[in-house]
Structure formats: C-alpha cells, structure tokens
Amino acid sequence: MKLDLRLPIGLLFTTYGGLFVVFGLTSDHAIYARSLGINVNLWWGLVLLVFGAGMLVVSLRATRQGVSNPSRTDSTSTP
Amino acid sequence: MMRLGWVDYTVMVLYFTFVLGIGWMLRRSVRSSEDFFLSGRSIPAWIAGLAFISANLGAQEVIGMGASGAKYGMMTSHFYWVGAIPAMVFVGIFMMPFYYGSRARSVPEYLKLRFDEKTRGFNAMTFAVMTVFSSGISMYAFAKLLELLLGWNFHASVLLSAVIVLGYIFLGGLTSAIYNEVLQFFLIVLGFLPLVLLGLKDVGGWAGLSAKLATVATNAGYPAGAWSESWRHLDSAAANPMGVEWFSMVMGLGFVLSFGYWCTDFLVVQRAMAADSMAAARRTPLVAAFPKMLFPFLVILPGMLAIALHVTRGTFLPLESDGTPNYNLAVPVMLGHYLPSGVLGLGLTALMASFMSGMAGNVTAFNTVWTYDIYQSYLRPGQSDAHYLRMGHAATVFGIILSGAAAYATTRFNNIMDMLQLVFAFVNAPLFATFLLGMFWRRTTGHGAFFGLLTGTAAAAIQHGLTLPHGATPGLKGGFLGAVVHTYPSEMAQNFWSAIFAWTACFTTTIVISLLTRRTKSDQDLKGLVYSLTPRQTDHGLPWYKAPVTLGVIALGLTLVLNIIFR
Numbered sequence: 001m002k003l004d005l006r007l008p009i010g011l012l013f014t015t016y017g018g019l020f021v022v023f024g025l026t027s028d029h030a031i032y033a034r035s036l037g038i039n040v041n042l043w044w045g046l047v048l049l050v051f052g053a054g055m056l057v058v059s060l061r062a063t064r065q066g067v068s069n070p071s072r073t074d075s076t077s078t079p
Numbered sequence: 080m081m082r083l084g085w086v087d088y089t090v091m092v093l094y095f096t097f098v099l100g101i102g103w104m105l106r107r108s109v110r111s112s113e114d115f116f117l118s119g120r121s122i123p124a125w126i127a128g129l130a131f132i133s134a135n136l137g138a139q140e141v142i143g144m145g146a147s148g149a150k151y152g153m154m155t156s157h158f159y160w161v162g163a164i165p166a167m168v169f170v171g172i173f174m175m176p177f178y179y180g181s182r183a184r185s186v187p188e189y190l191k192l193r194f195d196e197k198t199r200g201f202n203a204m205t206f207a208v209m210t211v212f213s214s215g216i217s218m219y220a221f222a223k224l225l226e227l228l229l230g231w232n233f234h235a236s237v238l239l240s241a242v243i244v245l246g247y248i249f250l251g252g253l254t255s256a257i258y259n260e261v262l263q264f265f266l267i268v269l270g271f272l273p274l275v276l277l278g279l280k281d282v283g284g285w286a287g288l289s290a291k292l293a294t295v296a297t298n299a300g301y302p303a304g305a306w307s308e309s310w311r312h313l314d315s316a317a318a319n320p321m322g323v324e325w326f327s328m329v330m331g332l333g334f335v336l337s338f339g340y341w342c343t344d345f346l347v348v349q350r351a352m353a354a355d356s357m358a359a360a361r362r363t364p365l366v367a368a369f370p371k372m373l374f375p376f377l378v379i380l381p382g383m384l385a386i387a388l389h390v391t392r393g394t395f396l397p398l399e400s401d402g403t404p405n406y407n408l409a410v411p412v413m414l415g416h417y418l419p420s421g422v423l424g425l426g427l428t429a430l431m432a433s434f435m436s437g438m439a440g441n442v443t444a445f446n447t448v449w450t451y452d453i454y455q456s457y458l459r460p461g462q463s464d465a466h467y468l469r470m471g472h473a474a475t476v477f478g479i480i481l482s483g484a485a486a487y488a489t490t491r492f493n494n495i496m497d498m499l500q501l502v503f504a505f506v507n508a509p510l511f512a513t514f515l516l517g518m519f520w521r522r523t524t525g526h527g528a529f530f531g532l533l534t535g536t537a538a539a540a541i542q543h544g545l546t547l548p549h550g551a552t553p554g555l556k557g558g559f560l561g562a563v564v565h566t567y568p569s570e571m572a573q574n575f576w577s578a579i580f581a582w583t584a585c586f587t588t589t590i591v592i593s594l595l596t597r598r599t600k601s602d603q604d605l606k607g608l609v610y611s612l613t614p615r616q617t618d619h620g621l622p623w624y625k626a627p628v629t630l631g632v633i634a635l636g637l638t639l640v641l642n643i644i645f646r
Contacts, residue, residue, distance in 0.1 A: 002105065002108050002121070002254065003101070003104045003258070005106060005258050005261055005262075005276065008097055008100065008101055008104075008258075008262065009261070009262055009265060010096045011097075012093065012094070012262065013265070013269070014333055015093060015424065016090065016093070019086065019089065019090070020086075020421055020422070020425075021490065023086050023421050024421065027217060027419075027420070027421070031419040032419055034417060034418070034419055035273075035277055035417055035418065035419050035422075036277060036280060036417075039276070039278065040418070040421075040422050041271055041419065041421035041422055043423050044425075045421075046272050047269070048269060051265075051269065055259055
C-alpha cells in the first residue's frame with residue numbers, strides 16, 4: 001500500500017495554517033498596510049487550517065476504515 | 080526587491096521538506112520499470128486528474144498567463160474556455176480508450192502500435208527535445224525570477240531547483256512526481272487566491288476592474304471593452320490587442336493548438352495512463368477540467384489587475400528598455416505589492432512550486448520516452464526490466480542536466496508563452512491531424528502518418544519563415560527564409576496561422592499518401608487502436624459523477640456559461 005496523499009497535504013497545510021495564525025496574532029499591524037489593512041495572515045491562516053484539518057480527518061478516517069475492514073478494495077476511495 | 084522575514088523562509092523550507100519527504104516515503108513502491116515510469120498504473124482518478132493540470136502548470140502558465148492577461152486582457156481566457164476544456168473533454172471521452180486500452184506505455188509507443196517504427200521514432204525524438212526545452216524554460220524562469228525578486232544567485236537557484244526535482248523523481252519516479260504535483264496544485268490555488276481577492280477588493284471588484292481596464296484599452300487605441308471582454312472584439316484583428324480574429328482564434332488556438340497539446344502531449348497523457356483503471360483514465364482529464372475552467376481567475380486576473388493599476392496610476396510595472404511594461408513581471412510585482420510577510424512566503428512558494436511541477440512533469444515524460452521509445456527500441460533492446468529501471472534513473476539525471484543547459488540558452492523572447500506556442504506550432508500542431516486520422520480512419524497507413532507529420536512540421540516552419548509579426552525584424556520571429564510575403568498584426572496571430580497551415584498540410588498529405596500506399600496493419604492488428612474496430616466503452620453501472628460522458632457534458636456546459644458571462 002502506497003502513501004495516502006491526503007496525509008502529507010493535510011499535515012503541510014495544517015502546519016502552514018497554525019504558523020500563519022500565530023504570526024498573524026503576534027505580528028506588528030503596520031505590515032498590513034499593503035494588504036488594505038486586513039490581517040491577511042490571520043484570516044488566510046484560518047482558511048488553511050480548516051482545509052488542512054479537513055484533509056487530515058478524511059485521511060485518518062480512511063486509514064481507520066482500512067484497518068477495521070482490510071478486504072475493502074474500492075480503488076477510488078483510498079490511494 | 081522583496082524583503083522576506085523568517086516566516087517566509089519557514090514556509091519555503093517546510094515545502095521543500097515535504098516535497099522530498101514524499102519522494103522518500105514512496106521510494107519502496109518502485110520495484111519495476113512500470114512502477115517508475117507509469118506508477119504501476121495504480122493512481123486513482125482524482126489524483127491523476129489534479130496532476131494532469133498541475134504537470135502543465137509550469138512557468139508558461141503562472142507567469143506566462145499573467146503576462147498575457149496584462150498584455151491581452153480577458154481574451155487570454157480563450158486558452159482555457161475555447162482551448163483547454165473542450166480538448167480535455169475530447170481526450171477523456173474519445174481518445175483515452177485507445178491510449179489506456181492499448182496498454183501502450185507512452186504516446187510514441189501508441190504511434191508504433193498504430194502506424195510504424197519511423198512514426199514513433201520521429202515523435203519520440205521531437206518530443207524528447209521539446210520536454211528538455213520546456214523544462215529548461217521553467218528552470219530558467221525560476222532562477223531569473225528569484226534573482227530579480229530576492230537577489231538570489233542565478234546559478235544557485237538553477238542548482239536548487241535541479242537538486243530538488245531530481246531528488247523526488249529519482250526516489251519515487253512518476254508516483255512521486257504525481258503526488259507532488261497534487262500538493263503543488265493545492266499550494267498554487269491557496270497561495271494565489273489571497274492575491275486575487277485583495278487585488279479585486281482594491282480596484283472595486285469586477286466592475287471597478289472593468290472601468291480601469293476601459294482606460295487601458297482606450298489609451299492603447301482599442302474599444303473600451305477590449306481588455307475586459309473576451310468575444311466582443313474578435314470580428315477584426317485590428318479591434319483587439321491580441322491581433323487575431325475569431326477564425327484563427329477558434330481554429331488555430333482552439334482546435335489545432337489546444338487539441339494538439341492536450342490530446343497528444345505525453346506530458347499530460349502520461350498522468351492518465353498511470354490511472355488505476357480504464358474508467359479512472361477516462362475520468363482523469365474530466366476531473367481536471369473542472370478546476371481548470373476556474374484557472375483564468377487565478378492566473379490571468381492578476382495580470383489584468385496589474386495592467387489596470389499600471390495605466391491608471393501611471394506607474395506600477397517595471398519598464399523594458401523600449402518603454403513598454405515588462406509583462407512577465409505582472410504576477411511577481413502583484414505578489415510584492417499586496418502580500419505582507421507570511422502569505423508572501425506562501426505566494427512565492429506557490430510560484431516556485433509551479434516552476435518545479437513544470438520541470439518535473441517534463442522530466443518524467445522525458446525519462447519515459449527516452450527509456451522506452453529510444454533506448455529500449457533502438458539502442459539496447461531485449462534487456463532485463465531492472466536494466467531499464469536503472470536507465471530510467473540515469474535518464475532522470477541527464478534529463479535534468481540537459482534542462483539546465485537549455486535554461487542557459489533561453490533568453491530571447493519577451494513573452495515565454497509566445498515562444499512555447501511557436502514550438503508547439505512546429506511540432507504539435509500537425510500531430511493532432513495524425514491522431515485524428517489514425518484513431519478514426521482505419522485506412523490511414525504508416526507512410527501516410529509519417530510523411531504527413533513531416534509535411535506538417537515543414538509547412539509550419541515555411542509559413543513562419545515567410546511571414547513576420549507587425550514591427551518585428553527577420554530572425555527567430557519569422558521571415559528567416561529571405562522573403563516576407565505577409566505581415567501579421569501580432570505574434571499570436573502568426574503562431575495561430577502557422578498551426579492552421581501545419582494541421583491542414585498534415586491532414587491532406589496523410590490522406591493522400593494513405594490512399595496511395597498499401598495497408599501494413601490488418602483489422603485484427605488495429606483492434607483497440609482504431610475507433611471503428613474497438614468495442615464501445617459503456618458507462619452503465621457508474622453513478623453520474625463517475626460517468627465520463629456525463630462529466631464531459633457538464634464541463635462543456637459550464638464552460639459555455641463562462642464564455643457567455645465574460646463575452
């Protein structure tokens with residue numbers, strides 16, 4: 001069985017999301033002059049976090065199903 | 080020059096770590112040459128589909144489409160809504176049954192099965208050159224951009240991109256390239272979206288952008304909607320900045336160039352060949368069509384925003400030595416203008432990812448064609464599979480070295496897109512005529528196909544050599560055959576017409592020579608290779624969202640709606 005691609009995608013974007021949220025909360029607001037005064041790191045960080053977490057949930061659920069029911073061979077659900 | 084903070088560098092380093100990490104995790108899945116070159120035909124449709132568009136998402140897409148968006152405006156969307164989507168639907172529904180069903184391992188190998196050795200040889204050689212060249216362009220653009228934006232050393236950037244791409248392909252072969260292309264797809268979408276949203280908000284949405292683009296158009300002497308409408312100014316080549324009229328656009332770009340690229344280019348077809356079943360292979364381009372139709376908003380819009388700001392503010396884009404804006408910098412300048420440290424790192428990483436996916440796509444296609452269609456066919460046939468697997472690894476290394484050489488040779492054109500279109504026009508345009516006849520007319524012979532291809536490529540070169548775009552001097556841009564018999568309003572127009580000439584020459588020559596020569600393949604040989612001799616694929620038993628024909632019809636319908644909205 002190959003690697004489930006949703007796992008690294010989920011991990012990477014969850015990490016990015018967390019990083020941006022923390023950076024958005026701690027960074028000097030002056031740097032957001034160029035982004036029209038919007039704290040784009042905080043908001044986009046949240047978007048990335050939701051996307052990444054979604055990928056992780058789907059991937060982990062598929063792994064658990066795969067363990068509880070190893071005979072499942074539906075090729076379209078898990079890589 | 081941009082100043083990056085620690086957070087931006089963290090984003091980049093994380094990305095490079097993941098890319099190489101995926102290659103590392105997949106290293107054990109490569110046991111045979113088919114694992115290395117075709118992922119052991121085990122990739123599900125959604126992954127193959129996203130890789131299908133991502134492999135093409137190199138420098139020509141992100142930088143080139145942004146540049147074209149600034150230079151030509153909304154008409155650039157024709158590359159998607161007239162070009163790519165119909166072609167992708169066609170390849171999924173009609174052509175994939177032959178590609179996947181014949182078990183050919185590459186597009187040149189299909190030509191060998193359908194026609195003969197020389198047709199395969201010709202296609203394999205020209206394709207190998209083209210992939211190296213394209214990969215080199217990506218590499219060059221990557222290093223040039225980082226030098227310009229971040230002050231990084233050009234040679235160090237070439238080396239960085241080469242080592243990373245080499246690393247993950249060497250470890251995990253095509254699977255690694257495909258997995259990383261999917262990661263890159265999400266990175267590009269999520270990295271560019273904040274830029275588009277902020278830019279649109281700044282100019283007052285689509286209405287505000289259209290108003291500003293009206294100034295751009297009238298300043299340049301065109302009707303007010305020339306930059307914000309895609310169809311209304313196509314009745315004459317003089318009425319739009321692209322310098323094309325509807326016929327050369329629909330025929331040249333839509334039919335010949337786009338079908339030639341999406342239906343016959345092994346770079347993209349390879350992704351579908353790696354799919355885990357016939358149904359998944361057919362679904363691959365169709366799954367890809369849906370995100371692809373939204374890409375104009377991601378890659379063309381930043382260019383349109385940049386030119387709108389440039390003209391209404393008086394200055395925004397850096398200028399070339401002749402005073403025209405440097406269109407190739409539209410997207411990078413936008414990144415630096417709107418994104419603060421943090422998301423800026425993400426945007427830049429997305430840009431790097433697009434270059435790397437472009438390189439990796441070409442390198443994986445190159446190593447396959449080299450190993451199966453050149454090395455195994457002509458140089459060392461009959462060796463063990465392990466031998467060819469080793470050759471695949473070696474081909475990956477020298478493919479990347481050759482790309483590096485091509486990168487240093489790429490400095491000539493203002494717009495990378497125009498140059499790629501030129502190469503496609505010579506080599507790819509006639510190819511679609513060959514496939515169309517080969518797949519749908521069993522009488523087509525090997526001699527017909529081969530001499531048709533030669534004639535088509537020659538026709539493109541001759542037409543290019545005898546004409547010039549407006550304002551250009553004879554040389555690489557045309558007119559190199561001495562006399563200039565026609566002057567086109569733009570390079571685009573010249574390229575589209577080159578493609579039309581090439582296709583027509585190939586189509587007619589192939590028919591004439593096929594009728595004059597004897598068939599060497601019996602109906603039995605052609606089973607699974609020609610439409611009339613292949614059992615129909617049925618979609619029975621598949622839910623609607625998995626049925627190729629249903630998906631294709633939906634994709635075409637939505638594309639029609641987009642064309643109407645932005646006409």
